[in-house]
Structures are given as structure tokens and as C-alpha cells.
Amino acid sequence: MTDAKATAPAAPAAPATAEPSSWTLSIRNRLERGLPLAHLLPDRQPFYVGSWVYIFGVLAIGGLIWIMLSGCLLAFFGPQWWHQSSTGRFVNSIHLWSVQVFFISMVLHLWGQYFMASWRDGRAKTWMIGVVIFAFSIIAAFTGFISQQNFDGQWIAINAKDATNAGGVGSFFNVLNFGQMYGLHIVLLPLMVLTLVAAHIVMVRIKGVVRPIEHKQGSAQPTGEEKPA
Amino acid sequence: MDAPATYLSWNFILISIPNLIVIVGMIVVFAVALIAPFPKHAEIVEPGESRDD
Numbered sequence: 001m002t003d004a005k006a007t008a009p010a011a012p013a014a015p016a017t018a019e020p021s022s023w024t025l026s027i028r029n030r031l032e033r034g035l036p037l038a039h040l041l042p043d044r045q046p047f048y049v050g051s052w053v054y055i056f057g058v059l060a061i062g063g064l065i066w067i068m069l070s071g072c073l074l075a076f077f078g079p080q081w082w083h084q085s086s087t088g089r090f091v092n093s094i095h096l097w098s099v100q101v102f103f104i105s106m107v108l109h110l111w112g113q114y115f116m117a118s119w120r121d122g123r124a125k126t127w128m129i130g131v132v133i134f135a136f137s138i139i140a141a142f143t144g145f146i147s148q149q150n151f152d153g154q155w156i157a158i159n160a161k162d163a164t165n166a167g168g169v170g171s172f173f174n175v176l177n178f179g180q181m182y183g184l185h186i187v188l189l190p191l192m193v194l195t196l197v198a199a200h201i202v203m204v205r206i207k208g209v210v211r212p213i214e215h216k217q218g219s220a221q222p223t224g225e226e227k228p229a
Numbered sequence: 230m231d232a233p234a235t236y237l238s239w240n241f242i243l244i245s246i247p248n249l250i251v252i253v254g255m256i257v258v259f260a261v262a263l264i265a266p267f268p269k270h271a272e273i274v275e276p277g278e279s280r281d282d
Contacts, residue, residue, distance in 0.1 A: 050270070052262035104251075108259050
């Protein structure tokens with residue numbers, strides 16, 4: 001059966017700003033409006049970004065990358081390797097110290113952003129996502145200490161069970177259940193942290209870095225927000 | 230290494246020396262980050278400089 005439409009010349013592609021006629025076009029239009037590449041990958045930054053305070057967020061991301069890389073190796077080779085071989089202990093130590101770098105950088109980043117009130121000018125969601133990242137990171141670190149497979153891990157779990165039971169979460173978050181803690185630690189919690197960190201970075205890119213508090217909008221100084229970089 | 234840490238206590242505050250060192254170190258790093266000069270980069274747009282390029 002011949003379909004007249006099939007032999008007709010292809011219609012010109014709808015412009016990106018046209019009324020969405022499909023969900024793919026709708027998503028494409030929204031992404032092009034909300035995530036311009038000039039914002040996602042800027043080549044210029046406003047002058048106030050020239051401060052060491054802005055390094056802490058990047059340091060936290062660096063720590064997170066090392067956590068993920070060393071964590072993949074630990075998950076692949078297993079507890080016997082990370083406790084009994086010298087290479088395993090080395091990677092285990094990298095994993096531990098990357099966590100220290102991640103948390104210290106994250107707290108310093110939090111201090112910096114708190115004192116510059118970086119939730120201003122429509123950045124509340126970025127701030128709140130950062131808070132949630134912090135909370136999930138604490139749970140991820142906690143399940144990691146429980147998953148060590150040594151006496152330290154057992155001691156932490158046995159003491160923590162009283163707190164989780166008293167808090168009413170012990171029935172579905174059982175710190176004595178190694179399988180549950182390890183599964184949460186290597187799959188669900190990293191997935192949550194990575195997804196939220198990606199969202200956090202994209203939102204920072206969209207909105208730009210917050211202006212210093214004393215900087216008034218409309219002055220001659222560039223803010224980095226009036227135009228795409 | 231296996232010995233328990235020494236603790237400082239003052240009123241209701243109880244903190245181990247290692248934890249205190251970490252917290253003081255973080256405060257020092259934060260203060261240094263606020264006052265230390267940042268090296269100039271071409272990507273940084275100085276006040277009064279146009280960003281249209």
C-alpha cells in the first residue's frame with residue numbers, strides 16, 4: 001500500500017523556537033533556552049571570582065573524583081585485598097584520605113558560600129541541593145565506615161544501632177546488616193551524590209557565581225550575569 | 230597510634246586534641262583563602278573591562 005505522505009518531500013525542520021509538537025522538541029527547546037553552552041563552558045569569569053575562597057568547591061569535586069576512582073578499585077577487588085595486600089591498603093588509604101579532603105573542602109566551601117549568602121538572586125535551589133549533597137555525603141561516609149570489614153567497622157555498627165533504633169529508622173536502615181550497608185555505600189548513595197553534584201554544578205553554571213554582597217547591581221563593574229560569558 | 234586521644238573539656242564542651250587541630254587548621258586555611266592574593270588569569274574580567282570579546 002502506497003502512502004502519499006511517505007513519498008512527499010520532507011518538510012523543513014521546525015525552528016527551535018516553534019511551538020513544541022513533540023516531547024523531544026519540547027525538551028530540546030527547554031535545554032537550548034536553559035543551558036546555553038556559553039554558560040555551561042564559560043571562558044571568562046567576573047573579577048570577584050579571583051579569590052582562593054572559590055577553590056574549595058573545586059577541591060571538593062577533586063576529592064570526590066578520587067573517592068570514586070579508588071572506590072571502584074576497592075569494590076572490584078574486595079575486602080581481603082584492601083586489608084591484606086600492600087596495594088590494597090594503599091588504595092584503601094587513598095579512599096579514606098580522599099574522603100577527608102572531600103569533607104574538609106565541602107565544609108570550607110559551605111562556610112564561604114554561607115558568609116557571602118550565595119542563595120541570593122534566585123540561587124536558593126543551588127544552595128538547597130548543596131545542603132542535600134552534604135547530608136547524603138554524611139550517610140555515605142557512615143555506611144563506608146561500617147563497610148570496612150574489620151573490628152572498627154563492627155564497633156561503629158554495634159554502637160550506631162542504638163542511635164538508629166532510638167531514631168525509629170532501625171527497621172529499614174539496619175546498620176548490622178553488612179549487605180544493606182555495603183549496597184547503599186557503593187551503589188545508591190554514590191549515585192545520589194554524583195547526580196546531585198552534577199545538578200549543583202549545572203545550576204551554578206546557569207546562574208553564575210553570586211556577586212559579593214557590597215557589589216550593587218547596575219554599577220559599572222561586570223558581574224558576569226548580564227550576558228552569557 | 231592505638232592509644233586513646235587526649236581530650237580537652239571546658240564546661241559542656243568536650244573535644245579531642247586531633248579534632249581540635251583539624252578544626253583550627255580549617256579556620257586557618259579559610260582565613261588564608263580570604264586574604265591571600267589570587268594570581269591573575271586572562272579569564273578573569275577586571276572591573277571596568279568589557280566582557281564583550
